[in-house]
Amino acid sequence: MKQRTQGINEDWLSLWIGLVIFALSLAVLGGADLLGWVVTTRVWTDASQALAPASKAYASLGGVGALVATFVALLVLMTAGAALLKADVKRFALGFTAVFWLSYVCWIIGSWANFAVNTPAEMQKFGISWSLKLTAEGGFIVALLAGLFVGNFMPGFAGWMKEAVRPELYVKTAIVLLGGFLGVTAAEKLSLATSLMFLGLAAIICAYLIFWSVVYYVARTWFKFSREWAAPLASGISICGVSAAIATGAAIRARPVVAIMVSSLVVIFSVVELLFLPFLAQAYLSHEPMVAGAWMALSVKTDGAAVASGAITESLILAKNAADGINFEKGWILGTAATVKVFIDIFIGVWAFVLAYIWTTRIEMRGGDRPRAMEIWDRFPKFVIGYVVTFLLILLLALGATPAMLGKIKAAMGEANTFRGIFFVLTFFTIGVMSNFRRLWEEGIGKLAAVYLVCLFGFIVWVGLVISWMFYGGVKPPLVAG
Secondary structure, eight states, X not given: OOSOBTTBOHHHHHHHHHHHHHHHHGGGGGTOOSSTTSEEEOOBSSGGGSEEESXXXXXXXXXHHHHHHHHHHHHHHHHHHHHHXXXXXXXXXXXXXXXXXXXXXXXXXHTBHHHHOOSHHHHHHHTOSOOOOOOTTHHHHHXXXXXXXXXXXXXXXXXXXXXXXXXXXXXXXXXXXXXXHHHHHHHHTHHXXXXXXXXXXXXXXXXHHHHHHHHHHIIIIISOOOHHHHHHHHHIIIIIHHHHHHHHHHHTTOOHHHHHHHHHHHHHHHHHHHHHHHHHHHHHHTTOHHHHHHHHHHHXXXXXXXXXXHHHHHHHHHHHHHHTTOOBOTTHHHHHHHHHHHHHHHHHHHHHHHHHHHIIIIISOOTTOOOOTHHHHHHSOTHHHHHHHHHHHHHHHHHTOOHHHHHHXXXXXXXXHHHHHHHHHHHHHHHHHHOOHHHHHHTXXXXXXXXXXXXXIIIIHHHHHHHHHHHHTTOOOOBOOO
């Protein structure tokens, strides 16, 4: 849900939900463990051993107790958020119940040792002879496939729970929490983290200048679309998917159907990319892990799918390198994808303002109609504020911490990061539910899809790879100590 609802929308809500969880996690620094009951999922061969509370202080809950406690806490928190959005609270609560349990069952299935284990030593530990080597994040793929099944073969059920099918809300909340986790990681390798941020900024400026103009030209010249269709299509394909398409449509005052159709396309193609780009990166970019992370952010067009693809890519590449005896630290590939994506999101507001200015002064001139500088803030993705706040606060705390305090900071961010993983699996499942291929085809989306197909797979994916290689080639994550 993107429209304003009396001062709050999903963007603002994701910021506040993420900050509430983050703030509660920091209680560990003062000796109070407020979130240790959150459920964690482990690789398993015996399903009864799959679940456990995040903290040993809550061991008496047991795995099932921790799962129930996590569900109840998130149900209360997210339903309160739905009330602020003026959504149908009852329908949201029922829909969220289905979304949560189906998503989490998928995560448990994906954590089965024969799916998740990725090294010979681990296979020996679990006593198994084969594995798909997907790591525990294989549960994300299971959730995506389950969501696609529901969305395409159970449309009645998908419609029943649609009030809670909000992948952008879930992933933006996850990104706010991701900031704190990356803050700890960056504190330990500050110079590398700083250089990655500057590289990310340079990469997206380069991508913006190339991608948008080419897609707009193709839509207008090859496929004869009007400006009203070509501009949101160019933003959706080349920049940041749903958010960019909606912001651009509003900036040029396009009809609502334009943003809706383009946004639907973005979701569909993001799912397609999510299913194969991480595996392509594993096959050909395992020796250039940071290139792979940036490539996901530049190629996959929604926040949810882009960051999710970064998580899958990291798991696959770390597993492949670990099998060869190279153990990179976790978080750096995903962090690169998230950082590049955040820079892309930041620029949406600026780009929407630029387009609004061009449209009102050059294309559709109306007396007294001028864009306001405040529109940059209006269109600025607010969840980015949360990402920056959590990242900088934890970075500053960690840089000056004693070893004992650093251990507490890591424990706190570990609990917050557990919630981040839960929001990720909710994102994967709901992205799949939203992807009803038959309905989109019936709505006459074929010509738009042709533009998307030509530009994305004929140009953007591969130019995005070149840009990623230009800026991140040769940059490696730190090796695990010892």
